[in-house]
Amino acid sequence: MIKYFFKSLANLKLAIGILLSIAIFISIGSIIEQSKDIQFYQINYPNTIFSIPFWKILLILGWNNIYNSWWFLLLLGLLGFSLACCTIIQQLPTLKFSRRYYFYKQFNQYQKLNFKVNTNKVFLSHLSFTLINEQYSFFQQSNNLYAYKGLISRIGPIIVHLSIICVLLGSTLGALIGFNSQELIPKTEIFHIQNIITNGICSLIPQKTFRINDFWSIYKPQGLIKQFYTDISFLNNYGSEIQRKTISVNNPFLIRDLIIYQTDWRISCLRLKYNMNEISSINLQLPISKINTIGKTYWISAVPNKNKDLENFIFLLKDNRGQISLYNNNNGKFIKNINIGDNINQLNLNLVDVINSTGIQIKSDPGIKLIYLGFFFLMVSSLVSYFSFSEFWVLYFPEKVMSGGKTNRAKVKFNIEFLKFKQSFF
């Protein structure tokens, strides 16, 4: 009973059915927008099917969150099981089969082969020389001869299956005990992991301390951002630095099981200094807000000024290069560009710094090693599957010789090899 169950799981048609149904479900998932609130579906899918609103059917079927629904995960699990069963029940035995060199001793076995020769004499020494020249491994047993080449292509599909299982297991592990958090930290500040975006059932969030030492961006001549960098330190419980690295996009920081990515950035405020007289001064922090226009982002702020007789200013920042454009708040006219350290007109205001925040993502995914292992072997094995597995048999008697061969891929190449073998037959 159990054996029958596993055998039916290993059935190829079932596996193909699973593959195609996964394909259909994920295509639905890409068409219907995922993980929105109920109102969204109510507005977008109001039509009725058999007098039931479509959005209700959608929610009941779990199509609003296909990729995390229990039946989709079950389907993926079923695929994994099916692959495992197929590998254990079907693929591994055939591998053993081909390693135990396997002679064809009956004439009718030769009838099924695609390439065959029937003659009455064979020059075995010449044939074996040709076989060795073509890099075949061959075995002889009384009047039988068996030769094969490219056993690795037999292993290829097994590795493919095993690595897909690896990837599935790794992603399960990641979903169970991994987490993902995103933080927006002003430079020079110390922080913990706080803003968790996703986490699994068994995730442990480590209470580690980090410090953003600095954040800066570099630009191309045309004014487009080239790369942004965050200098980040990993601190111990006493606040002293253990590790330090400058991260950038595509260059994350690995600390044991945590990975820190550079993702976003933002200007959070302007730091100004108001010189009341020659001795005393006040430090001010001016909040700044972000404006998205078509394809461009600006940061804007203003100096509040209650004295009507003095000028009002608007500050406009285009990027993170430390240059600020000043505009007149009354008539909106451009006044001038100033840099960090400059004084702002007659007001005794001095621009001390532009405080920016770095957006970083901290992730822990214990499954990633397994997944990368799977990826690596998947890449290797998909190349290995190009090799063809070729076999060649001879059965000879004093007056009669039967011979044949087969291959699973490069038929043309095998045809040429087979012509060479034919020369040894008389």
Place this chain on the structure above:
Amino acid sequence: MVSFNNYSNFFNNSIFLFSLLSNIFYAFSLNLKEVNFFGTIAKTISRLTTLSIFFFLFSRWTQYGYFPLSNLYESILFLSCILLFGYQVLEFQTQSSLFGIVVLPIVLFLISFGELTLPLEMQKSSALVPALQSNWLMMHVSLMMLSYAILLIGSLLSIVYIGSWLLLDYYIKTTPKRYQGFQNHIIKSINKKRNINLTNNQFSELCIIIAGQSPLNVNIKVMHMEEERILIDTNTKLLSFLDNWSYRAISLGFPFLTIGIIAGAVWANEAWGSYWSWDPKETWALITWLIFAAYLHLRLIVGWKGQNPAILASIGFIVVWICYLGVNFFGQVKAYIVMVGLHRL
């Protein structure tokens, strides 16, 4: 800058013109098989198209300093270049002009989509945002393009297979009907010439008598069937040729697709820490992979041949197009752009 614009205009126009001309000449060579001249011209012009796309992309590479796969326009040209090159390799190997006839309309479609409908702003090479500056991404995009091209050729051959299979099926089914028509035609012409009134039954008796008397034992029915058999034979050969090459192309393209998807996942993991986020582009790449995986299993393990896998491969053809272009018109794709723009927080 002006000179560069002019020269990219020149390339644009010549690429479009060449692909249009080679299409026309391939169509001519299909219809006028006895004139070799058209085939030669078509081949030469399609070589010219390949070369001009290649040089155009290469010049963009040297001009802007990054691999010419930075936007949709360049990827369209890149894909057309690989498609052209791939079909020319096949044509050289098989000496059959079929591949050109099948592939060139696709190339023309791609090129006219890229050059006529994409706005000029999108044709210009734009600077790469930081997330796109990755070697994994370059590997990902170029392998994906390569696999798309090879899979497109393979699945296109499958569509042609289904078309010619349906035609052949119809032809075989209508054989008795056609024989009836042929017989009627002969009877009619005999009646007209001899001024007699021969019925169907009398004619068949007559046929048997004639067959008995003639030294070659010629039977009109046998003659007719022989003619039909030759036609069916050539068509069956064409079918098995199509089936074989479609399978070969798909089994070549599939590993590239696998490695391409993996390179993309590795890049995504390096860039923003998630190797798979189910955005439509990823999803459809996976759907493509699943469909062709099913196809290869059906062929290799179950041993199916002919129309059933071909139907699956034809579905694959549509899916590749959705994956490459169609996804851009989906609602959710903004998520992709947003991610690339790194404004996820």
